[in-house]
Amino acid sequence: MQYLTPDNPVFVTYAIAAALMVLKLMGQGWLTVYRMMKSGWGGMVNPEDLRQSALNPHPHDDQLEVSDYVDRSRRMHRNDLENIPGFWMAGLLFVFAAPPLWLAQVTMYGFVLARALHAWAYLSKQNHEVRATFYTVGSLIVIYMALHALVVLLG
Template identity: 50%
Template sequence: MGNLDFGNPVFATYAISAGSMILLVVATAWITVVQMMRHKGGFRAPEDLRKTPLNPAPDPSQTAPLEPVERFRRIMQNHLENIPFFLVAGFLFVLTDPSVQLAQWLLFGYAASRVLHFFAYASAQVHDIRATFWTVGSAIIIAMTVMVISAAISAL
């Protein structure tokens, strides 16, 4: 089994990919907030309608769904339904001691598929494009998980 440190190129590949995915999720949260501020709406909670320096003229319509905000909320939901599985599966995959080339193809491939999915969703591309990028990422998670299970069974 490879070492879990940055001297191990497989672990370093995982760290880059995982870190990139964490930054993507956090960036999506910030983009959602920027959209809410830009459009002065799409707020969720009743207390968001209180008068504040950032919302000097609250209006009840500000809690109505607003498509530019909801789009990024949907992207965030999709991230939260997929990326945690990658973080776990990718880490366990590192423990199988794969070749560096295989690890880079799978781990960087997953990260690329999610970034492309983000841009396709953010730019309102047709479902088929988003679904293609999602499918690539999902297939990578499945492949890594099968390799993890196989390695674990072999170790018994």
């Protein structure tokens, strides 16, 4: 069987989930920029960002102060960078393990849903336990996919 083709529904499931995670990861960066712009370029992190420019015509020292509004998005982005690449790798290995389609859909779309709910929890300022629940679900899915791939591919 050819694993990485559009004829393989497990690969198509992976491709859809992986593409959604690309959009989430890249979109989070853009959300951070939007929040910086909306707050008058607050939440800058580098001294050179205070140089006058077309987008920041009136820079001021306050722009380097921590802004929770901006930094919350930055923390979400960092969390995505810590979690989504593991999904991409484990998911691809999982495709090569040829799981049943239902299992691929439950795990891969489950991960996408867990990340979406984690983002909602972060944006809506839910407490740590709520965020941790969604993180844990996504993390356990990735661990399962990696272990499943190891067992099948080495077995």
